[in-house]
Amino acid sequence: MNTNLIFNNTEIAFSLKSDSQLERAYFLFKMISIEPLVRIGTVATNFALKAHLPVEGLIRSTVFDHFCGGVNEDDCLTVINNMYEKGVSSVLDYSVEGKESEIEFDAAMKKLLKIIEFAKNLNAIPIAVFKPSAFGRFYLYEKLSKGDALSEKEQEEWLRVVTRFDTVCAKAKAYDVAVLIDAEESWMQDAADNLVTQLMVRYNTEKPIVYNTLQMYRHDRMLFLEAEHAKAKAGNYYLGFKLVRGAYMEKENDRAEDKGYISPICVSKAATDQNFNTALNYMLENLDDMSVFAGTHNEDSSYLLMELMEKNGIANNDARVWFGQLYGMSDHISFNLANEGYNVAKYMPFGPVKDVMPYLIRRAEENTSVAGQTGRELALLSKEKKRRKLL
Numbered sequence: 001m002n003t004n005l006i007f008n009n010t011e012i013a014f015s016l017k018s019d020s021q022l023e024r025a026y027f028l029f030k031m032i033s034i035e036p037l038v039r040i041g042t043v044a045t046n047f048a049l050k051a052h053l054p055v056e057g058l059i060r061s062t063v064f065d066h067f068c069g070g071v072n073e074d075d076c077l078t079v080i081n082n083m084y085e086k087g088v089s090s091v092l093d094y095s096v097e098g099k100e101s102e103i104e105f106d107a108a109m110k111k112l113l114k115i116i117e118f119a120k121n122l123n124a125i126p127i128a129v130f131k132p133s134a135f136g137r138f139y140l141y142e143k144l145s146k147g148d149a150l151s152e153k154e155q156e157e158w159l160r161v162v163t164r165f166d167t168v169c170a171k172a173k174a175y176d177v178a179v180l181i182d183a184e185e186s187w188m189q190d191a192a193d194n195l196v197t198q199l200m201v202r203y204n205t206e207k208p209i210v211y212n213t214l215q216m217y218r219h220d221r222m223l224f225l226e227a228e229h230a231k232a233k234a235g236n237y238y239l240g241f242k243l244v245r246g247a248y249m250e251k252e253n254d255r256a257e258d259k260g261y262i263s264p265i266c267v268s269k270a271a272t273d274q275n276f277n278t279a280l281n282y283m284l285e286n287l288d289d290m291s292v293f294a295g296t297h298n299e300d301s302s303y304l305l306m307e308l309m310e311k312n313g314i315a316n317n318d319a320r321v322w323f324g325q326l327y328g329m330s331d332h333i334s335f336n337l338a339n340e341g342y343n344v345a346k347y348m349p350f351g352p353v354k355d356v357m358p359y360l361i362r363r364a365e366e367n368t369s370v371a372g373q374t375g376r377e378l379a380l381l382s383k384e385k386k387r388r389k390l391l
C-alpha cells in the first residue's frame, strides 16, 4: 500500500465545501493566524456576549459554523448525513463547559442519554463522548486522586457521579454505541481512571463499549497501558482506549513548576511523539484484547497507524481501529482516510453559541499557537482554491 501522499488530495478533503464555504474557511484561518487579533477578538466577544450585544449571528456565521455542528442535535443532522455520505462518521460532543452544580451535571447526563438514543438509529453516529468534569465537581476528582478521604456528604456526592457514569455506560451497552471518556488534568485523572476501569470490567465483557483516554504527553502512560492490559487479561474483559497527545501541556508544566514537583509531561515534543507511537504499536499488536481510537491531527501518526494496520494484517475497516479528528480541522486527513475505507469519526461540538464559546476560543488559540497547523490548513485551502480556479 502506498500510504504516501494520500492526504494531499484536496479535492476529496474539501468535497463537501461549496466555493463560498471554502473562501470562508480560508478567511477564518487567516484571521486566527494573527495572534493579536485572536486576543482582542476573545476579549471583545466575551464582553459583547455578557453585555447582550447582538453578536450571536456574527459568531454563528463565522467561527461557530466552521467548528460546530449546530445548537442542538437536530441542527447537526444535515452536516452529519453529508459527512456520512463521504464515509466520515460523527461523535456528537455536547461542548457546554464550566458547569458546577448537581442540576447541571444531571442535565449533562440526560443530554448524553439523549445522544445515545439519537445515535442508536443512526449509523452515522457510532460513538458517544463525555468529559468526567461534565458529570461531577473537579474538586471531588482531585481530592480522590490525592488519596484524601471524602466527607460523608462528599461520599454521597461521589456516588451520584458514579451513578451518572454508570447510567450512561449501561445505556451505551444496551444500544451498542461505544462511549469515549475524555481525559483531563493529571491531578484529577486517577479518580476518573479508576472509575472508568470499573466500568470496563462491567460493560466490556463481549467487546469494548467503554473507552478511556490515554494522553501520551504523559511519560507514565505506557506503564499505565501495560498495567491496564494485565488487569483486563486477568479479569477477562476488553480494553478500549482513545489515544491522544494531550491538551493541557502548559497548565501541567506551570502547575508542576509552581508546586515544585516533576512535570508529568514528556521532556520534548519528540519524546511525546515517540510515546504516542509506542502506544500505537503496542495496541495494534494486542488488538485481540483492545480497540483503539486515535484522536490526532498529526499526519505522521496517521500514516504510521495505516502502516501498522497493514503490517499486522488488519483490514482498513476493522471495527477495532478508528481515526478521529475535530470537526472543522484536518479534513484532508479525515476525508482521504474515509475514501480509502478506514473508520473515521469527527468530534462534532454543539450547544448554545454562548455556552460553546470557551471551546471556540480554545480552537482559535490552539490554531494561533500551533502555527504549523494553521499554516497547513491555509496551504491546503489555498491549493483547493487554485484547483477550483477561485484565485
Ligand SMILES: Cc1cc2nc3c(=O)[nH]c(=O)nc-3n(C[C@H](O)[C@H](O)[C@H](O)COP(=O)(O)OP(=O)(O)OC[C@H]3O[C@@H](n4cnc5c(N)ncnc54)[C@H](O)[C@@H]3O)c2cc1C
Residues within 6 Å of the ligand: 181, 182, 183, 184, 213, 215, 217, 244, 245, 246, 247, 248, 249, 265, 266, 267, 268, 269, 270, 272, 294, 295, 296, 297, 298, 324, 325, 326, 347, 370
Ligand atoms: C478526536 C480528538 C479527541 C481528543 N480528546 C482529547 C482528550 O480527551 N484529552 C486531551 O487532553 N486532549 C484531547 N485531544 C487533543 C489532543 O490531545 C491534542 O491536543 C491535539 O490533537 C494536538 O495533537 P496531535 O496529535 O493532533 O498532533 P501534534 O500537533 O503533532 O502535537 C501537538 C501536541 O504535542 C504535545 N507537545 C507539543 N509540544 C510539546 C513539548 N515541548 N513537550 C512535550 N509534548 C509536547 C502536546 O500534547 C500538543 O498538544 C483530542 C483530539 C482529537 C483530535
